[in-house]
Amino acid sequence: MVGEDIEIKVLSVEGDQVKLGVEAPKSVDIYRKEIYIAIKDENSEAAEAPQDVLEMLKNQE
Amino acid sequence: MKLQTKYVGEVTIKSDKVIHFPYGIPGFEKEHEFVLLELPGNPIFQTLQSVKTESLAFIVIHPYHIYPNYEFKLDDSIQSNLKIKDKSDVFVLNIVTLKQPFEESTMNLKAPIIINEKEMLAKQYVLMDDTYETKASLHVKTNEDESKNARTK
Numbered sequence: 001m002v003g004e005d006i007e008i009k010v011l012s013v014e015g016d017q018v019k020l021g022v023e024a025p026k027s028v029d030i031y032r033k034e035i036y037i038a039i040k041d042e043n044s045e046a047a048e049a050p051q052d053v054l055e056m057l058k059n060q061e
Numbered sequence: 062m063k064l065q066t067k068y069v070g071e072v073t074i075k076s077d078k079v080i081h082f083p084y085g086i087p088g089f090e091k092e093h094e095f096v097l098l099e100l101p102g103n104p105i106f107q108t109l110q111s112v113k114t115e116s117l118a119f120i121v122i123h124p125y126h127i128y129p130n131y132e133f134k135l136d137d138s139i140q141s142n143l144k145i146k147d148k149s150d151v152f153v154l155n156i157v158t159l160k161q162p163f164e165e166s167t168m169n170l171k172a173p174i175i176i177n178e179k180e181m182l183a184k185q186y187v188l189m190d191d192t193y194e195t196k197a198s199l200h201v202k203t204n205e206d207e208s209k210n211a212r213t214k
Contacts, residue, residue: 026138029084031187039172039187040088042195046119046158046169047089053120053159054068057103 066110067118069098079112080176080183083142087172087185092117095183097154106157109174121154122168127199131170133188143177143184150179157199167196 001007006028011019022030031039064072080095094112105126111117124131131153135145145151154174160166170193176183 026141029138029187035171035187036087038195039169039185042158042169042172043086043088043119043156043185046156047117049120049159051067054100054103056159056161056163057100057106057120 064096064110064112065115066098066108067116068100068108068110068120072096072098077181080109080181082183082185084184086174087187089117097121107154109154109156120157120159121174122157122199124153124155124168124170124173127168128170128197131193133173133193135175135186139175139184139186143175143182144180145177146179150177152176152178156185158196164200166199168199169195170197171195 005025007023009021009023011021013019024030062074062076064074066072074096078096080097082093082095084090085092089111092111092113095109096112098108098110100106100108100120105122107121109119109121135151139145143151154176155168155170156172156174157166157168170188172185172187172195174183175186
């Protein structure tokens with residue numbers, strides 16, 4: 001268990017592979033770490049757009 | 062209320078225009094309130110401005126302008142997180158990562174922002190399958206482009 005309401009289960013063991021399942025309340029998001037990091041990095045990069053971005057967008061018209 | 066924004070100066074907004082992100086946004090977990098503002102002269106793009114932090118604003122786009130066939134399923138958990146009762150209450154925006162030159166700009170199709178307009182609740186929803194990417198091109202050649210090219214030739 002992790003805390004009171006998150007449960008980690010071993011679903012199966014096949015050779016040297018172990019499959020894990022995570023049971024958690026709906027308010028808890030479960031992501032693979034690399035996906036979460038990719039989204040986080042993308043958001044940070046998107047937030048760094050320069051302030052004169054409006055000019056850049058206007059030039060697309 | 063008055064709000065200082067990154068892209069459009071000072072604006073006055075009604076408090077019922079504030080969109081609540083109970084879980085924040087990955088990378089910005091402490092940001093729970095945003096407003097969606099028009100960008101003057103830009104019908105396609107809008108800005109999602111943090112209420113708390115003047116310097117934090119995303120450029121967002123309605124995905125269907127560029128990807129008319131974009132689709133995914135909302136799982137039970139986001140439906141309950143955002144109190145979604147009817148799909149007509151929901152709209153989707155994608156965050157744009159602007160690059161210089163503009164042609165290299167991308168949009169994040171992997172993690173759309175889902176907004177329940179009725180409750181003003183929103184969340185960035187990470188799609189579990191690998192159909193869509195975080196850096197999808199903004200420049201998809203449409204039939205319209207092609208016919209324009211044909212005419213200029």
